[in-house]
Each structure stands twice: as C-alpha cells, then as structure tokens.
Amino acid sequence: MLHYLEEELEKLKEKIIKMGSLVEEQIDFSFKALFDGDLELAQTVIDRDDEVDKFDIRIDKHCQRIFALTQPVAFDLRLIMSSLMINSDLERMGDISVNIAERVGVLQDRTELLNKMRVNEMTSKVRKIVKMSIDCFVNGDAELAKRVINFDEEIDKLDRTIFGLLTEEMKFNNSLIVPCCHILALVRNIERLSDHSTNIAEDVIFLIDAKMVKHSKDPDNLKPKD
Helix, strand or coil: CHHHHHHHHHHHHHHHHHHHHHHHHHHHHHHHHHHHHCCCHHHHHHHHHHHHHHHHHHHHHHHHHHHHHHHCCCCHHHHHHHHHHHHHHHHHHHHHHHHHHHCCCCCCCHHHHHHHHHHHHHHHHHHHHHHHHHHHHHCCHHHHHHHHHHHHHHHHHHHHHHHHHHHHHHHHHHHHHHHHHHEEEEHHHHHHHHHHHHHHHHHHHHHCCCCCCCCCHHHHHHHHCC
C-alpha cells in the first residue's frame, strides 16, 4: 500500500506541474495577444480553456481516488490537500487568461494607451510572480513561496497607481472613457492572477512547513531567510 501511495502522489504532483505549465502558457499567450492585437492568438487562448478544465477535473478525481484507497497522513495528506487548492487556483487563472483574451478585440488598437497606463509593466511583474509560484511548488521551496507573498504587495501598489492614472485620464479626455473602462476591468483581472499566485505560495508553505500563513498579520512570519 505504501508503494502504491508513493506512486499515486508522484503522478499527482506531475499532473499539477503539467496544469501549471498549461496555465502559465495561457497567461503568456493572452498577454502577447493583448499587446500585439492578435485576435487569432486570443481565440487560441479561449479555445484551449476546455483543456484546462479537463485537467482540473482529472486532478480532482485523482485526489479523490487517493483518499478513497489509502489513508494518507502528515506530509502525504498535506500534499493532497495542497494539490486540491493549487489546482483550484490554477483553474481560476486559466479562466482569467480567457477574460483577458476576450478584451483583445476592444483594445486592439490601444497599445499606446496600455503602455501609458503602465499595463505592460504590470503584466511583466505578473508573469514573474506566476512563474515563481509554480516554481516554488515544483521545487518544494518555502523560501521562494515567501518571496511570492511579499512580491504581491508590489503588484498591489502598482494596481493602485494604474487606477489613479486611469481615473485622471478619463477626467481630462472624455473620448477615452470607454477604452479606459475596459483597461480598468482588464487590470483587475491581471491583479487577480497575482492573488492566485499568492494563494499557491501559501499552500506551498503549508505543504513544506505545516504552517498556515493565509491572512497573516505578522510580516516577520513571511520574511525569507537570507
């Protein structure tokens, strides 16, 4: 039974890694489609969402099977619980990449405005945090997970800055109210990718350190080691 459990947990981890890779690619494609005004690539993101959903169901069923056939404890139990939560966040990130892709059409000719509102800067940071969150799971790296959580604060700060830029732009240029509203909704989606990355990082800390850090009020609790 122990050998069976080890094999199933390894297969589960492999599926989470594949799901993470697929979702990361979806996000990259949606960002590229946005700044290139590439409607065909945006449609590819939308069409591939079904593949993400199938992976989501497959992972959930795998976790259910392990629970039904074994009695996992300690780290093994935390791995299954973390996998379920991480899988849920990854699936939501896949949905968000579709939301971004669906706005490519209305913002197709607004690359200059996107850059002026610093959306390009935000997508660059979000790409980084998404990759970091997946890497911390792959490598079982709790210290990297803490860096993800701290990095999210930087992205939140930029989100507030962009909100201010957009509101000022709409005040002084009525002709840009509609595209700015689309960008505002777009930025909210991009910021949510960072939030889900943070959730994954928190789950990794739970997995590795058996410590719950969600909604932690102690910043020293999250400070990475030098």
